[in-house]
Amino acid sequence: MFDAATYVARRKELTERVGSGLVVLLGHDECPMNYADNVYPFRQDSTFLYYVGLDDPGLAVTLDLDSGAQVLYGDDPDPDAVVWTGPQPSLHNRAQQTGMKEVAGSDALQATVQKALRAGRPVRFVPPYRARTLLRLADLLGAEPAQVASRACPRLIGAVVAQRSIKSTEEITHIEQAVEITARMQTAAMQQARPGRVEREIAGHIEGIALACGGRLAFPTIFSVRGEVLHNPFYGNTLGPGQMAVHDCGAESPEHYTGDITRTIPIGGRFDPRQRDVYTLVLETQQAALAAVRPGVEFRAIHRLACEHLAEGLKAMGLMKGDTQEAVAAGAHALFMPCGLGHMLGLDVHDMEALGEDYVGYTDAIRRSGQFGLRSLRLARALEPGFVITVEPGVYFIPALIDRWRAEGRWTDFIHYDRLESWRDFGGIRIEDDVLVTETGGRLLGPPIPKALSDVEALASG
Ligand SMILES: [Mn+2]
Structure with a gap:
């Protein structure tokens, strides 16, 4: 990945372009090929890669455009998993790589989204194209899966397109x-x-x-x-x-x-x-x-x-x-x-x-x-x-x-x-x-x- 400064600058520009509300960026999970533990080669979501850079499954980010809070959600590696995966970086290490300070467990994302919804604040996300992401968004929003796509945020989409269109x-x-x-x-x-x-x-x-x-x-x-x-x-x-x-x-x-x-x-x-x-x-x-x-x-x-x-x-x-x-x-x-x-x-x-x-x-x-x-x-x-x-x-x-x-x-x-x-x-x-x-x-x-x-x-x- 690039230096943390690159992602910090990209998120800052996104914040300025979109202005207000809670932006939710979901990274990809592993995707099973023919049974749960036999997965396709991992490919991160490109918009998540662009703003966060972390190339690992199971991560999400919220950008609170009003308070400025930026949180990386994920889970620290299970100590026993080291047998299968070798040593993996902690969530804190990952946050440092992308220039973020605050981390939280995956479970905490739901509360953040629900709190924003209850306060009547816009919850902004880009359209999901993987079933797992769609279901996760449905869960976070408390919505039916069929309703999720229509709630994707045109203002966020426009800002992401504007940024990603111009290559550095x-x-x-x-x-x-x-x-x-x-x-x-x-x-x-x-x-x-x-x-x-x-x-x-x-x-x-x-x-x-x-x-x-x-x-x-x-x-x-x-x-x-x-x-x-x-x-x-x-x-x-x-x-x-x-x-x-x-x-x-x-x-x-x-x-x-x-x-x-x-x-x-x-x-x-x-x-x-x-x-x-x-x-x-x-x-x-x-x-x-x-x-x-x-x-x-x-x-x-x-x-x-x-x-x-x-x-x-x-x-x-x-x-x-x-x-x-x-x-x-x-x-x-x-x-x-x-x-x-x-x-x-x-x-x-x-x-x-x-x-x-x-x-x-x-x-x-x-x-x-x-x-x-x-x-x-x-x-x-x-x-x-x-x-x-x-x-x-x-x-x-x-x-x-x-x-x-x-x-x-x-x-x-x-x-x-x-x-x-x-x-x-x-x-x-x-x-x-x-x-x-x-x-x-x-x-x-x-x-x-x-x-x-x-x-x-x-x-x-x-
Ligand atoms: Mn072509």
């Missing part, structure tokens, strides 16, 4: 460390993705790199020759010559900051002419989008620019037709890119998504579109210095979507359905990098990761 220099260092590990994973996959190997062999090797570098995966790796399935968790295909593997992976740094990088790898080491055309289009689109990153520009405008770039290229390939701007305004290009151009990145790979995507990526003035494709854009609002974002255009040929749109007669003015028949088994291509918004533009984070067509071919052909 020390956070950027950790994100770059995560991207550096992720770069090794990408390079290794390019070297190992040979005809005859099975996807899981590559996925397993990549996961090992994350672990060996002191972190874990930030999300389940996508490594698939079925790249048109956007979040494909299946690793059972054998790599065949002439196929492409979409590889979207990210490591966490030891401090839980994440990387999120995608490359598309030609199996056998050479893209065929059609693959080259689409790869070049996606890469040029990404470069155009990256060049447009600067403070004050709405990310939805960069998304639109990227979509127009793709549609223009698809027209040149004979797959789309008509006026490019009209086609994109109508959403016809979403047949090929049905998702958003990118998202924020930080302690979460989709940073702060648990707080509510519309709080993170939208504002009162910039509302989410209901249009297919555009409605999946996670980030729309204007960029600010200190934002860390992904830029990840792609082109996908999704047979089920092509068939449905064709049957519905959708956008026949903009799409050459007949010509798409020979592209049904093409798969997909995505290229993704992580970018810091600076005062004047954007800076790619981490080391250069091969993406020029000839560099990727060179690595993939050994």
Whole structure:
């Protein structure tokens, strides 16, 4: 974790932003996998990590914004547990690490919350996404579980989003460390993705790199020759010559900051002419989008620019037709890119998504579109210095979507359905990098990761 001063300053800023009431920050408990004592690897809640930093289960914090009291709740280790866990720090030691003085047993939290409620004071918490946290909040509030989510505090959510959106220099260092590990994973996959190997062999090797570098995966790796399935968790295909593997992976740094990088790898080491055309289009689109990153520009405008770039290229390939701007305004290009151009990145790979995507990526003035494709854009609002974002255009040929749109007669003015028949088994291509918004533009984070067509071919052909 960072120095205590970092967490003290973050909590002070939160206090000033929110103003009054009792803030309750719940850390995570262990989460059983198949029986109580066999648990998933522990992952702390990211908002708790941000304000408290303590990476252990069973902790909570209250910030009394009126009195200034800050209390860490938890339990000192059971002396007998030392057999299983080895020596563990006391609650007091933990409090010192995060710059807090006052501690209390876990049981005391209920009384603190109930006292605030009885006094009619606002009890502020962020939306729970784990069942255990939801039930704990229900218990603390004396509410039905179904009522808890609606009592999450928009003012607290807004303050947390405002703070976590702007990455400090020390956070950027950790994100770059995560991207550096992720770069090794990408390079290794390019070297190992040979005809005859099975996807899981590559996925397993990549996961090992994350672990060996002191972190874990930030999300389940996508490594698939079925790249048109956007979040494909299946690793059972054998790599065949002439196929492409979409590889979207990210490591966490030891401090839980994440990387999120995608490359598309030609199996056998050479893209065929059609693959080259689409790869070049996606890469040029990404470069155009990256060049447009600067403070004050709405990310939805960069998304639109990227979509127009793709549609223009698809027209040149004979797959789309008509006026490019009209086609994109109508959403016809979403047949090929049905998702958003990118998202924020930080302690979460989709940073702060648990707080509510519309709080993170939208504002009162910039509302989410209901249009297919555009409605999946996670980030729309204007960029600010200190934002860390992904830029990840792609082109996908999704047979089920092509068939449905064709049957519905959708956008026949903009799409050459007949010509798409020979592209049904093409798969997909995505290229993704992580970018810091600076005062004047954007800076790619981490080391250069091969993406020029000839560099990727060179690595993939050994
Ligand atoms: Mn991403």
